[in-house]
Amino acid sequence: MMPRRRFLAGSLASAAVASPFGIVRGAPVIFDADPYTLGVASGCPREDSVILWTRLAPRPLEEGGMPPSPVEVEWQVAEDEGFARIAAKGVVRATAELAHSVHAEAKGLRPGRVYWYRFRAGPAVSPVGRTRTAPAAGNGNNRFRFAFASCQQYEQGYYTAYRDMAARDLDLVVHLGDYIYEKSWGTRHVRQHGVGIPTTLAEFRNRYALYKSDADLQAAHAAFPWLSIWDDHEVADDYANDRSYTTRDPEQFLKIRAAAYQARYEHMPLPPSARPVGPDATIYAHYRFGDMLDLLLLDDRQYRSAPACVKGGRPTTVADCEERTEEARTMLGASQERWFDARLGDRRGRWTVVAQQTLMAEAKRKDAEGGDRFWMDGWDGYPNARRRLLDSIMTHKVRNPVVIGGDRHAFFATDLKRDFSRSREATIAAEFVGTSITSEGPGESSIRNALAGNPGLVYANGEKRGYAVVELDARSCTVDFEALDDVKDARSAVRRLATFVVEDGVAGVKAA
Numbered sequence: 001m002m003p004r005r006r007f008l009a010g011s012l013a014s015a016a017v018a019s020p021f022g023i024v025r026g027a028p029v030i031f032d033a034d035p036y037t038l039g040v041a042s043g044c045p046r047e048d049s050v051i052l053w054t055r056l057a058p059r060p061l062e063e064g065g066m067p068p069s070p071v072e073v074e075w076q077v078a079e080d081e082g083f084a085r086i087a088a089k090g091v092v093r094a095t096a097e098l099a100h101s102v103h104a105e106a107k108g109l110r111p112g113r114v115y116w117y118r119f120r121a122g123p124a125v126s127p128v129g130r131t132r133t134a135p136a137a138g139n140g141n142n143r144f145r146f147a148f149a150s151c152q153q154y155e156q157g158y159y160t161a162y163r164d165m166a167a168r169d170l171d172l173v174v175h176l177g178d179y180i181y182e183k184s185w186g187t188r189h190v191r192q193h194g195v196g197i198p199t200t201l202a203e204f205r206n207r208y209a210l211y212k213s214d215a216d217l218q219a220a221h222a223a224f225p226w227l228s229i230w231d232d233h234e235v236a237d238d239y240a241n242d243r244s245y246t247t248r249d250p251e252q253f254l255k256i257r258a259a260a261y262q263a264r265y266e267h268m269p270l271p272p273s274a275r276p277v278g279p280d281a282t283i284y285a286h287y288r289f290g291d292m293l294d295l296l297l298l299d300d301r302q303y304r305s306a307p308a309c310v311k312g313g314r315p316t317t318v319a320d321c322e323e324r325t326e327e328a329r330t331m332l333g334a335s336q337e338r339w340f341d342a343r344l345g346d347r348r349g350r351w352t353v354v355a356q357q358t359l360m361a362e363a364k365r366k367d368a369e370g371g372d373r374f375w376m377d378g379w380d381g382y383p384n385a386r387r388r389l390l391d392s393i394m395t396h397k398v399r400n401p402v403v404i405g406g407d408r409h410a411f412f413a414t415d416l417k418r419d420f421s422r423s424r425e426a427t428i429a430a431e432f433v434g435t436s437i438t439s440e441g442p443g444e445s446s447i448r449n450a451l452a453g454n455p456g457l458v459y460a461n462g463e464k465r466g467y468a469v470v471e472l473d474a475r476s477c478t479v480d481f482e483a484l485d486d487v488k489d490a491r492s493a494v495r496r497l498a499t500f501v502v503e504d505g506v507a508g509v510k511a512a
Helices: 004-011 160-166 201-212 215-223 250-267 334-345 383-395 444-453
Strands: 040-043 050-055 071-078 086-094 101-106 114-121 129-132 144-149 172-175 225-228 285-289 293-297 317-319 351-355 372-375 401-405 411-416 429-433 457-461 466-472 476-484 494-503
Touching: 040 114, 040 129, 040 215, 050 071, 050 114, 050 129, 071 101, 086 101, 101 114, 101 250, 129 215, 144 160, 160 215, 160 466, 160 476, 160 494, 201 215, 201 250, 293 334, 334 383, 401 466, 411 476, 411 494, 429 494, 444 457, 457 494
Parallel strands: 040 225, 144 172, 172 225, 293 351, 351 401, 401 429
Antiparallel strands: 040 050, 050 101, 071 086, 071 114, 114 129, 144 466, 285 293, 317 372, 411 429, 411 457, 466 476, 476 494
């Protein structure tokens, strides 16, 4: 395998020039500018397949700048960087209906190996991306490394974390939501959205195009296959199912959600099963990586019960109420809960990673009178749903469960328990939450209070932006928290902030 930095310099800086596709069929497609302004990406790796993505967008902030007619886009997957050994190829029609995006499923690949891929529309050849299929069971793979990230508000900082990530030796990237932000907020902006809050398909397309125009984000997409889930800001702040405190009419909100879900599909390397139907889309999924890992992606936004204790308002941190602990309240919805339980019963890997959007451990606060206050937009607002999830892990005797999350703009390492009020109760799973790529974090006092009142929180740091890297082997799961010196500096260094270990067969977090 070539050094990663050389790959990035050689493939992303210019279009592929070696080993052309062949003769152009039919009338030539003429572009007045580079159609690959948003880069290339791959995702959803299986043992024998991967999804390849690009979007033809010569004028990306003008809904792509493409005419309404469809365009045939050829794709190639090769065993070598020079495309001398083609492993798979095909043609996809890029249509205006999906913003001339391409979702090509490359099949018939070999498990656990690196491939290179590229696209051609007319004479225009894309940059080269690199991907990797999932390893097969029984192949003796003894290590798996992936990064996870979330929360990348464009205005609040540079995507320097992705530049650092792209230069690493990883098998996968997992994105845990808030890939775009619908609204402007925060301080000391280094760049601008330039327009208001998107509510239409055209506006969401332009917002994705703005974010994906970033060269460092493109580099991380082109270097590894991605898995991704959404959180709230892909649609609207703190929404729950069909409820939004910003758009009170559920019918109108579902129109916004439909536009947001479609734009996300158009801009991510997702399989056909994730394509929305109106305001609905299925993103929870199960991926296997040989004998090492079962990875379960969850969706805690689309099916959740309305926030408790806030009477239809924004789900902030408020005093407790009886509604919060009603048994029927759900984060995942009944169907997804049943699916999750069934998937745990079908796991095969040494490690089981549950990828979801936010902090799962209890993080209550005390008010001035000593009463408990809970954040109603997270799992603390749905404690019985959390208990049911942890019960499933216990029932199936999952050997090495690890939960990962984002959303909180802070690093957390926690021990998950069925009853967080009992400090001596056995730990069920380890949890790691990554900080934001750019989005502003909580204040120091907030983190200090959380640590003081919640013994399940082993570690918390909200001062730094960055991401996390997970390395799995037969003996342990090692998690590194990687932090930027300054997210406002496009040339910032990235340094190791903390390292934690989960030992094989021993639930809970240990400092390395």
